[in-house]
Amino acid sequence: MYKKIELPYTSLEPYISDETLNLHYGKHYLSYLERLNKMAGNLNESKEQIVLHIADFPSVIQDDLLYQVGGVLNHELYFQNMAPKKTPLKGELKEKIIKKYGSEENFIESFQKESKKLVGSGYTFLVIKKDGDIDILNLSNQDTPYSYGMIPIMALDLWEHAYYLDYKNDRNLYIHNFFQIVDFDYISNLYDEKKQQNL
Numbered sequence: 001m002y003k004k005i006e007l008p009y010t011s012l013e014p015y016i017s018d019e020t021l022n023l024h025y026g027k028h029y030l031s032y033l034e035r036l037n038k039m040a041g042n043l044n045e046s047k048e049q050i051v052l053h054i055a056d057f058p059s060v061i062q063d064d065l066l067y068q069v070g071g072v073l074n075h076e077l078y079f080q081n082m083a084p085k086k087t088p089l090k091g092e093l094k095e096k097i098i099k100k101y102g103s104e105e106n107f108i109e110s111f112q113k114e115s116k117k118l119v120g121s122g123y124t125f126l127v128i129k130k131d132g133d134i135d136i137l138n139l140s141n142q143d144t145p146y147s148y149g150m151i152p153i154m155a156l157d158l159w160e161h162a163y164y165l166d167y168k169n170d171r172n173l174y175i176h177n178f179f180q181i182v183d184f185d186y187i188s189n190l191y192d193e194k195k196q197q198n199l
């Protein structure tokens with residue numbers, strides 16, 4: 001069985017209301033986890049391995065399984081890469097971001113610009129590519145970067161359920177405010193942990 005993650009905080013107010021957080025974690029995320037466990041709870045593979053080996057599953061269940069496991073992986077990264085107060089970038093990821101984007105501010109601007117481009121439901125990710133470079137990427141629905149040989153280390157959920165109660169149709173403000181609560185410390189550590197991983 002795949003176990004739920006615990007939220008590393010109790011509140012993200014005022015940027016995300018407790019009502020949104022509780023619904024998002026307690027209903028949306030846990031529903032994906034429940035459905036994943038119904039389909040694949042008896043496996044010993046990691047969730048990432050399910051995505052990487054999706055072709056080994058019966059073709060009739062592949063799309064559904066990929067959707068559920070993507071929903072779990074994407075939400076777990078999203079919830080874990082936030083904190084009640086923004087934390088700073090550090091280490092090698094900070095160096096890489098400054099080298100590629102010029103400054104942390106420019107990186108944030110590029111990420112926000114990409115998020116604003118996403119049409120419909122999906123996520124904006126920061127990923128580690130096969131060649132070790134980092135990149136910002138939009139994917140739809142519960143599609144995950146693992147399907148494209150990339151490792152996600154940062155995720156912004158852009159489904160309406162992530163912000164609609166708090167921001168209504170002002171998705172741009174939600175995208176802006178995400179950077180008041182982004183846990184760059186967690187993301188920097190995740191980069192260090194994942195950079196050597198071969199998919």
Ligand SMILES: [Fe+2]
Nearest residue numbers: 028157159162
């Ligand atoms: Fe979500």
